[in-house]
Amino acid sequence: MARSVTLMVTALLVRFGSAVAQQAGSDLAYEPELPPDLNSPHGSLWPLPQNVQISPELYRLSEVQFRIVHSPQSTASVGCSILDNAFRRYFNYIFSSSAKTDQRGSGINGASSRSTEELRQLQVTITATDPECNQHPRISSNEAYEISVMQPVAILKSESVWGALRGLETFSQLVYEDEYNTHLVNKTEIVDAPRFAHRGVLLDTSRHYLPVKVILETLEAMSFNKFNVFHWHIVDDPSFPYQSITFPKLSAQGAYHPVTHIYTLTDVQIIIEYARERGIRVIPEFDTPGHTQSWKGQNNLLTPCYNGEKLSGMFGPINPVLNTTYDFVNQLIKEISWVFPDAYIHLGGDEVNFECWKSNPSITQFMQKQGFGSDYRKLESFYIQNVLDIVTANLKGYMVWQEVFDNAAKLKPDTIIHVWKGAYQKEMAAVTAAKFHTLLSSPWYMNVISYGQDWRRIYTVEPCNFNGTAAQKKLVIGGEACLWGEYVDATNLASRLWPRASAVSERLWSSEETKDLNDAYKRLSKHRCRMVRRGIPAEPLFVGYCDYEYKG
């Protein structure tokens, strides 16, 4: 049995699945037979655009001649540095890390590959009066774009810079190299826009500290996958790496190390700007009242727990019965609202353990006074309600984990409920029936690993697959791939996240009908090799190779 691929094609070997798998993982293996044709009609495009027309006609690109430029019709011009920087970035990617020979169109052996037709420019046209060069991306930013690749000038058109950024990534994915290293692009028409507006990646910098460099690398890889939200789960029980200007004791006492394992204001600003340049919003999460063991730098904030009538020396969730708590929260939210420009803050609210509250006499007294009986969920909602009011007063919107909704807190109509627990279809139905916007993460916990091609399970999730009206489905604004940090730090973050999170990115960007696993496998295997060549150690999908292996 001869190998089913030619040597010069970036390809995955597929015939040996079953024999290989038995030795490797015995009955644990999940090795579907894969089709022998290793090229998708859509090449290495990922996530797949909504409408693509690729013609056999080919154009060459010269590194000396080719330019990405503002078109004369564009409302943006040189000086719109978010685009100027993107032009340079993608010029470099196109000429240093394009996919190798691709058999799309008439390919390497067809007459047109010897064509002398040349693509001289990619002209970028922004059509809105305000191109938003200096703004931050928002939930309502228009990421739609159109690409027309036709000799001698390709056109990329979008309303604002945000669509242009997505289109530049797509254009870079259209270019590939033939065996003589000539850069080629097919005549192509693309009309594209995301299916969902909120496409996020959650990183957890509390369970392990992640160096700024690792976060920036993740943002860059996110842009390759058209993710547009970095959900920064910045603090939690184990450590408090956020250096607050107002409350510097929080990180001084709560970080793993008060100097080396913190994020300074400059760090945060660099991350936000790096994200902005890639059309990515940064939403910080300050999870309360639980998950706050590391907040001990603030006196009298955490609830002192009792062992019978005596203080146990332990502390529980934030103390919801003291006025000082809300003064503190107000000042912290004020600072966060200024540091993080996004219109939303994630307020957490998950997994509050009531045991310590139950043990504390002043809390018992407060419960009686408020008429809460023994329903501590009411106390939790009381706390959350106060925090929500504070956030609203600071002119921010909020996202919360699903418990806040489950516990019946009164929520502003624009609240986003983040679904993370197991029976998610039921929860999505309930949340949207109550007319709240919602985000899905339950099936997309990237930290949860298993042997084999689990990207297939991740990919086949359909966020709107729950009982509900069309109006309810419209309330699903997207989802997030969550990489919780128990077992993840700088050593394994990138290879654990990529390309598995890419499966989420296509589900959230592409059409609901884009669900052919075989086609996805072909495109994703090339997309992962492209990520590797761009410096991201994305792990392999299965047996095979990249023309350019990761060099470390």
Added chain:
Amino acid sequence: MARSVTLMVTALLVRFGSAVAQQAGSDLAYEPELPPDLNSPHGSLWPLPQNVQISPELYRLSEVQFRIVHSPQSTASVGCSILDNAFRRYFNYIFSSSAKTDQRGSGINGASSRSTEELRQLQVTITATDPECNQHPRISSNEAYEISVMQPVAILKSESVWGALRGLETFSQLVYEDEYNTHLVNKTEIVDAPRFAHRGVLLDTSRHYLPVKVILETLEAMSFNKFNVFHWHIVDDPSFPYQSITFPKLSAQGAYHPVTHIYTLTDVQIIIEYARERGIRVIPEFDTPGHTQSWKGQNNLLTPCYNGEKLSGMFGPINPVLNTTYDFVNQLIKEISWVFPDAYIHLGGDEVNFECWKSNPSITQFMQKQGFGSDYRKLESFYIQNVLDIVTANLKGYMVWQEVFDNAAKLKPDTIIHVWKGAYQKEMAAVTAAKFHTLLSSPWYMNVISYGQDWRRIYTVEPCNFNGTAAQKKLVIGGEACLWGEYVDATNLASRLWPRASAVSERLWSSEETKDLNDAYKRLSKHRCRMVRRGIPAEPLFVGYCDYEYKG
């Protein structure tokens, strides 16, 4: 609840296990409660030596003054470059990547840390007439050593260089830094030797090509864990990266790429020498007659399969009925025997699929002539028997996967049977009852992953836990951590292998009684931070941090 560790101690946070785990992995999580005391009485030693006596007395080491030297009594001296190189390597590790403050002995605040006592030298004494400076390690190499750390001169004594290499690693693990960056070592006595002689790591360079640099990095990490065998599963179905001098067509046609994705003779020699310098044997595996789809560069070697009476165009295992097959095998084994100096070759022999053989008329004819009936296991054994005879004629010993034993091939008494299938206790009993040496790998497939601290499962395996006499148990010569390559390449190899394979290394080196998971957790978490500081991206065991995080 306050954090249970002080800031300057490399430590793992442990109190938050359950709450943290629910969010992260829901019911998948495996989060035992861990003890609050984060220091083992044995510091960061890994694998734990057989006998260790650590005293509170402390000595300082000066980077300017301290030297590792050949002792005047040693049979080795300057010019024994395997030691000279190791002295330099460990000097660098001691002064650039020692563990941070350790509370062993009287620790940072005790009087003795202000002691002016200094350790000036580590003198290494080799006692055998031939120190084996220029030899290769063997199965019978003596790795035992003794260390006596006592001011002003520490002594490391071993019979040959192989024990000295192990002792140097141990000594480097005894040194740690206090908060002023002073390097300290406790007065210590160690008498140590491995429990098992064969402690291997298998890498698979066929399913994915691994750059030479990645293999060298793995060998270096293996030396940190006292592994002594690199089992190089160099070729298999998907690709043939070994560039044979005798049969260059094998890699020219069988490698993923005939130039960039091969191991040249020089590559192989560099790997063998790098391994030798670390006391690591390199055992190549040329797995036949199955797992040979990539061997198509040799004409008439693979069995042509039939579809009824017609050739199907597919090929099966190596054709066992042609004399040319054995001429080829003989020449290849001759070359391999010269290229790889180790006394053993791994001949594979696993997972032979008989379907193609059954379809081939000339094989059917041969079966009849030989009186094999329809028992194709007899044909397989016929082939294997011929190969074993060829290997024996080339003065090499051999290892085989368990099927070769299961199928009742006649084996030389010194054959090593490699157990990899699920019901391993039964197989170990049968193999040793037949008086063969055996190696365990079944529970140590490092490519098989699951959520949580699976190092605990790996660690608690007891290789001699099967029904058998004491004489049978003595036939267990060790085991191997296998990292099959379906889902592993340069992007994720190191973080997948380390520190999970470290759990295997302690099981194979340390005493059978060394099995306290809590103590292991404490030492291993520090050992993994040391690996990170030495440049290996070993992934975290759980929530926590290293003083020096991986920088990428």
